[in-house]
Amino acid sequence: MYSLPIFVSTFVKMKKTVIPSFVQHIIPWYLENKRDLPWRNTQDPYSIWISEIILQQTRVQQGMSYYHALLHQFPTVQDLANAPQDQLFRVWQGLGYYSRARNLQLGAQLIASEYQGNFPKSYDEWLQVPGVGPYTAAAVSSFAYDFPKAAVDGNVLRWVSRYLGSKDPIDLPGTKKNIQLLLDDWIQHASPHVFNQASMEFGAILCTPKNPHCAVCPLNEECQSFKNDWVDAIPVKEKKIKTSNLYLYAALVTNQQEQMMLEKRPPQGIWGNLYTLPFLTFDTEVPMEEALAQLNERFPNPNNWKLETPEPIIHLLTHRRMHVYIFSNLLDVMPKNAYKFGSWISKDEAKGLGFPRVFEKFLTHKGHL
DNA sequence: TAATCGTGGAG
DNA sequence: TCTCCAAGATT
Incomplete structure (x- = not known):
């Protein structure tokens, strides 16, 4: 008999529940265990936007000094928009993925001109900013304005697929779309900025790529991968890195x-x-x-x-x-x-x-x- | 859509 | 020493 894809069936099932179990368990865990990161102590969209661009494919530890340096060198979006590009690259030097710096300045110029220095607020507006894709638009709009859109990054793809026991490859667009749909529903049952921070922090701290801390995980009893011993096999990736x-x-x-x-x-x-x-x-x-x-x-x-x-x-x-x-x-x-x-x-x-x-x-x- | 775009840390 | 891959976006 035909069975629904696991994300769809989970989505349909969760529609009937009042508050998803993930929300009930993970938000208290987050509030108790979260790291003290500078961009979490502000609602300033400029600082948050800078932090999210830096953190694309970049570990917190590696990006931290660049975050402080950028805000010090370019305190406002106008400073960033008007800066000589060489000066920006001098600050970005060594961080890698330099198109981020080029697009960041393009975005600053867009905001300084078309937004008169105010900032986009909604997910769709942020999506129009150069260098801002689905993840970053959700992160910035939720952190700065509590806009209800799930931020789906590598951490989230990992814990969701493990939690549901899904072996759909997480590097396929269809899988990401299904997870986005599911979490866009779940986020409505929580404060959006807390939900997104908790979701990513959970993946980063507990549901790690290797040696996840299942023994102390507040979700282990309902985690399909933990119950089936699939934790090391999920998430599945289709593409292998060849050098x-x-x-x-x-x-x-x-x-x-x-x-x-x-x-x-x-x-x-x-x-x-x-x-x-x-x-x-x-x-x-x-x-x-x-x-x-x-x-x-x-x-x-x-x-x-x-x-x-x-x-x-x-x-x-x-x-x-x-x-x-x-x-x-x-x-x-x-x-x-x-x-x-x-x-x-x-x-x-x-x-x-x-x-x-x-x-x-x-x-x-x-x-x- | 698949390839490309850096760097550094973890295991 | 080697592989994996991290708060992804762009073309």
């Missing part, structure tokens, strides 16, 4: 004025709009002579390079293992107009720019930053 190699050859070129050649990356692609040493990339390893030959095509430099990284720097990206080789022009003098794709930048100027972590570390180590 491939990427070989990056960069040039540290300096002149007699103690300037170095830097390129601003194009807006699209990795490290968009940040500053890097000029570099070439290959999907497969190439002989060192070939890499040097290609560097020489770009720089009218006598073939005199020094390999600064005898062992390549291994820079791990989510889907890539990057092998970074850096060459310097050991003895040769580069003419001022030798290379038209980059700019000569002094040490002091470079300090105000944003660099990807791998270049920032190297240049700092060599005393160029």
Whole structure:
């Protein structure tokens, strides 16, 4: 006989109950056990919005200092809207996913102009802000304005699928949609901002990806995964992460004025709009002579390079293992107009720019930053 | 829709 | 050392 998908059947069943059991158990747990996080002590939409953009795919511990730095550098949405992008990237430097910073400023400009510095309030309004998707729109509108929309992030997908014992892959849009529908119903039985905070905190603190704390979980008696011993098997993911190699050859070129050649990356692609040493990339390893030959095509430099990284720097990206080789022009003098794709930048100027972590570390180590 | 976009910490 | 993946969004 045909059976309803588990989320739909749960949704139908819960419709009949007055207050979902999850709400009854998890909100008291949250109020007792929540972490003291700075963006939880405010209803200021600007601070909350900044925090949510930072926390996309980013752990609290990693994002905390950036949260304080951004609010310190750009106290108001107008400050952020009017800031030079280089200044923003200097603050965002090292946090990764730099399109977040670009879109954050686009959003600030939208709010400063079209909203006259007031902030969107509803979920649908926030969804129009660049860099704000379904999760962030629900989070900001509920935290700042108590708008009743469930925030569905990785924590929530995990605990809901475990709680219901669903083996639907959580990386499929249909699964997310079902969970969104279910929680959009449940959230009506609680204070929206408390519900969303409690929901995510529960996933982050108790229903963790590995070694969840089922023994002390207030929901363990009704958790389908706990009862069936599926906790380690749920959530299910369809896609597996496969990493491939990427070989990056960069040039540290300096002149007699103690300037170095830097390129601003194009807006699209990795490290968009940040500053890097000029570099070439290959999907497969190439002989060192070939890499040097290609560097020489770009720089009218006598073939005199020094390999600064005898062992390549291994820079791990989510889907890539990057092998970074850096060459310097050991003895040769580069003419001022030798290379038209980059700019000569002094040490002091470079300090105000944003660099990807791998270049920032190297240049700092060599005393160029 | 599937691929892309960083970095650092946990296990 | 290696895999996983974290308060996702965009194209």
